[in-house]
Amino acid sequence: MQTHCLEGGFLNQPIDASHAFRAIMIAMARPGEISVVAGVKPPEPMSTAAGTVLLTLCDPETPLFLAPSHDTPQIRDWITFYTGAPFTVAEHAIFAIGAWDQLPLAVFPCGTAEYPDRSTTLIVELPTLTSSGAMLSGPGIKDQTELSLPGTKIFQDNARLFPLGLDFIFTCGGCIAALPRTTRVS
Amino acid sequence: MYVAVKGGERAIDNAHAWLAEERRGDTSVNELSVAQIREQLALAVNRVMAEGSLYDPDLAALAIKQARGDLIEAIFLIRAYRTTLPRFCGSNPIQTEGMKCDRRVSATFKDAPGGQVLGPTFDYTHRLLDFKLAADGEVAEAPIGNTTEGPTPHIMSFLDREELIQSEPIGEETPADLTRTPLELPASRALRLQSLTRADEGFILGMAYSTQRGYARNHAFVAELRIGAVVVEMNIPELGFSIEIGEITVTECETVNQFTGSKTEPPQFTRGYGLVFGMTERKAISMALVDRALRWKELGEDDLGAPAQDEEFVLYHSDNIQATGFLEHIKLPHYVDFQSELELIRKLRREAQTNIAQEAAQ
């Protein structure tokens, strides 16, 4: 294991994770709203925000799918050291991380009728993340809001599966926003 | 003029101070030591360990002292402590055939290799109050007999050899941990057994008794009841072998129950199983009977609608910590809910009286 794999995690796990979770929760509760996180320095090309989400939510109980963009020995070592999350194929992923065009969306579990929560949460690394672009409405949004989504139809299709569906966390640098299955995109 | 009542904080502090005083009782009487409880109230300690799911006689004894002898309260203390403990690893499954038996009886064979060993049992004692214990409790030492060396084979293994008992293959999969994953139904047998072994003794006893009285009767013979110490081993992958990390006393009960079979399958006896921490044989026998009753589906039996067959009913209501918490919570303030009921019932009564009056007028 290279030394830099053992760096860049939370300095004070309980406190840092509590702040990070608040940012993630607000993102999921208010789709489209961009929060900022800081402190974590994962190996390239993983963003600070994506690394923060992994350290906050992943552990040996959450199989993780790495898209090719993020499947490097450094990232694997870093994730293993800090979270112990096992790596898995898309079909069994609780979490998945990678570049938008490298995530096999059709393959991830989107829950069952009795357990719609058993679906993958995707951490999508984007080159930009701004409050302009697709129009969002639904739970968590007062009237409507905008977010620079990497697509439209795919999210409309996903929302139609409700209560099943995938949930998305978008990351870019230290910024984070989310799009749960309930959000209507136009 | 009305001044709002305050003082929740002070009331709590005062109540706790009073509780501490009451726990100690009359200070002219010697204080009970944890060691005394551990040694002289060992069966209470065993029950607290079993239902607390934590094998530590000293902590269980401390919990009993702190709980003023209320065993469910003591179990609660142990459970709450247990959740804070880090998990280093899982042990290998214990091997009960290697048990150093203090007690081992079979109801199905008059004698068997390893023999019938009564051990320190209440059985055949006449339940007469022993007033000597009130004066001084010192007793003569019990005679020491010859112990048989070597393992004591399970009675079931003799039936197994003849294929008279339905076989239970060793599973490769590690079963889910009831304390780490939410219970999901239908539950696997491994999960049911986990639940039963920490279940309330009284509840399981009642359920087992109900099967004997005909509510899903499954005609149990105690093939074997054994109590004794077994070693706990842990596998060290780096070393490539297992090391012994300690020894625990457990009670194991295996029952032989009514047989199943069909035109194509020769009949076989079926099994019920109980395994409980410590010397806890009433619980272990009860557990085996309830385990067997819950197996109706996998053994192709009919649902007789008996309580002991209903896994959801048994598993959701057998935990005394859940039960006592929810039961006792009804003494907490509910005046907001009650107020809404008061308003509703007054309104409904008003409407009903108006209706009656109107009908009378017509």
Place this chain on the structure above:
Amino acid sequence: MSDYNFAYLDEQTKRMIRRAILKGLAIPGYQVPFASREMPMPYGWGTGGVQVSAAVLTPDDTFKVIDQGADDTTNAVSIRRFFQKTAGIAVTEATADASVIQTRHRIPEQVLRSDQIIVYQVPIPEPLRFLEPSEVETRKMHSLEEYGLMHVKLYEDISQHGDIATAYAYPVKVEGRYVMDPSPIPKFDNPKLEMAGIQLFGAGREQRIYAIPPYTKVVSLDFEDYPFQPTKADHACDLCAATDSYLDELIVDDEGSRMFMCSDTDYCSTRRKQGHNGAQGVPYAEDAA
């Protein structure tokens, strides 16, 4: 601070709860199973709410705990102390000053802001439980959106009593999909379930977490000819003269005389500080002295 981990729970348990909260927010009104831990307080006394609060709180939060609307009821005091001890956080009785509010049986009268989080303690999270005791069956009903049983029950109430005979824990439908138990709040509070803050529900013994994101559609079940009506005692508060707050009814003498006062103690004292004085109240300053 203390020897405990921040907010008592170990980090792995918090992660498990946090994952459940996120799925709850993504599927409003759906009950997410979670591996509830044994807490150092009894099941049925708020262990679900306590676990959710422990997973949500940060050291920067200001925490408020109410039971029946009051900050000084014994169980509220006990839970507030627990977090003071294990998380070292600031606490308050003022609704406006709180960033996280844990509650049993009430929603504060003051409208919650978008930066506030409310955590409900839930005894029985399953709204269909008293109509169908089996968890296997109720889970199936939710999956099929089969809520006929609930409507039959409400309708039977009307035919027997001329009115829906549910006064608290009044069922709601969330975002047009899941029927949800709003916890045993009086139905007076149901309209407040559509709010700007984040609502989290924790049921420890029953091992369920669920959530309502801000601005989510929450509709109390009813019939066209028997529309849902939030009700309260037909009085003004005898201490602060409020006419818009939910009231407790107190028996004040041997003759059974009644007085009514706000169940939300912060709302009442804030009004009294502002100079509002009810029929039996004394000015705030005299009371405090």
